[in-house]
Amino acid sequence: EVQLVESGGGLVQPGGSLTLSCAASGFTFTTYSMNWVRQAPGKGLQWVSYISSSSSTIYYADSVKGRFTISRDNARNSLYLQMNSLRDEDTAVYYCARARGAYDWFDPWGQGTLVTVSS
Amino acid sequence: DIQMTQSPSAMSASVGDRVSITCRASQGINNYLAWFQQKPGKAPKRLIYAASTLQSGVPSRFSGSGSGTEFTLTISSLQPEDFATYYCLQHNFYPRTFGQGTKVEIK
Numbered sequence: 001e002v003q004l005v006e007s008g009g010g011l012v013q014p015g016g017s018l019t020l021s022c023a024a025s026g027f028t029f030t031t032y033s034m035n036w037v038r039q040a041p042g043k044g045l046q047w048v049s050y051i052s053s054s055s056s057t058i059y060y061a062d063s064v065k066g067r068f069t070i071s072r073d074n075a076r077n078s079l080y081l082q083m084n085s086l087r088d089e090d091t092a093v094y095y096c097a098r099a100r101g102a103y104d105w106f107d108p109w110g111q112g113t114l115v116t117v118s119s
Numbered sequence: 120d121i122q123m124t125q126s127p128s129a130m131s132a133s134v135g136d137r138v139s140i141t142c143r144a145s146q147g148i149n150n151y152l153a154w155f156q157q158k159p160g161k162a163p164k165r166l167i168y169a170a171s172t173l174q175s176g177v178p179s180r181f182s183g184s185g186s187g188t189e190f191t192l193t194i195s196s197l198q199p200e201d202f203a204t205y206y207c208l209q210h211n212f213y214p215r216t217f218g219q220g221t222k223v224e225i226k
């Protein structure tokens with residue numbers, strides 16, 4: 001069974017840092033690109049970042065560029081999101097989702113991990 | 120950035136109703152469009168990819184159509200388990216962008 005399990009969320013003060021992890025299982029991790037998507041409380045979905053299977057290509061949403069860093073460890077079947085200079089507006093549930101080829105995007109998703117930025 | 124405009128933003132419908140949700144892209148995205156269903160407290164679930172291809176395991180009452188800039192998700196006969204929020208997503212351009220969501224509620 002394909003599984004994505006996020007972890008690392010929690011309460012952090014504005015300006016603080018946090019690293020999220022996404023553990024993948026049930027599929028060949030090295031053949032998939034990965035994404036982070038977030039959802040603020042009561043709001044819609046927002047794509048955050050993308051990393052290719054070999055880490056050679058990376059994209060970010062403008063709202064997180066320069067503050068967040070996506071990475072992966074193919075030996076550990078894991079995806080990461082290092083989040084620095086956190087703001088109130090980064091408060092959200094963060095999901096990881098895989099992607100491959102032209103159309104196999106965002107299926108499945110993990111269960112999400114909640115990040116709360118508050119003093 | 121590509122803007123994805125979903126309509127309506129919310130709707131009330133009854134079990135058995137035919138329901139259609141529209142997503143318009145601010146520029147052409149070919150058929151790089153997917154539809155997702157999300158229930159409260161749960162992760163989104165993909166229903167349709169490539170604009171019109173039904174995800175394995177998804178009931179056939181769900182269908183997708185369109186190409187270019189206008190897309191439609193149709194539920195042919197609404198079931199109790201279909202009351203949820205639905206999102207479209209374009210993955211032709213970066214940044215990937217979602218529609219704002221359509222909440223389908225019980226009438």
